Amino acid sequence: DTGVSQNPRHKITKRGQNVTFRCDPISEHNRLYWYRQTLGQGPEFLTYFQNEAQLEKSRLLSDRFSAERPKGSFSTLEIQRTEQGDSAMYLCASSTGYLNSPLHFGNGTRLTVT
């Protein structure tokens, strides 16, 4: 169990640029989640996958956001035409998907849009 890995750890970008984050979940976990967290708040759900299928997307996920998990392993989250309001910590988590199984989080990617 090597844990959930997220890259990059930090990303600074200019408004209007596109950014992509990567998440490598724990290998035997078939559920993968993306959350966004702003300072002083709890994580807010964005989307989750069961294997390669994207099962739910939050209304927070505007059409500028897209997430993929092409082979049911790693996942990418892309933000197009970034805005200053996108500045946040983006957290990835994985789980086995069983009802009482906990989420295992990565250390997040902190995005700063200037």
Added chain:
Amino acid sequence: SQQGEEDPQALSIQEGENATMNCSYKTSINNLQWYRQNSGRGLVHLILIRSNEREKHSGRLRVTLDTSKKSSSLLITASRAADTASYFCATHRDPGTASKLTFGTGTRLQVTL
């Protein structure tokens, strides 16, 4: 919207004291989970209590659940400086499924020497 609301928002205690934080939620649940987050890091799962359980212990942690009041509490006994972190409760928005986990706003705990 947040499913859970933690109380207090911030708590400052001295090392060796006990810390109690509370969580209220809105809908019926199958389980309630507590997570810890150190500054700038991801969340770490601490403990899960099922809806048919009233109390659970893990080391220095004690969690209670009152489904009639839709509330839970987390007690950390004999706190240490290393317990300084934010603590979140979380529930599944759709009971009976392992869908998205919804987090509260958190309690920021500061333990001083």
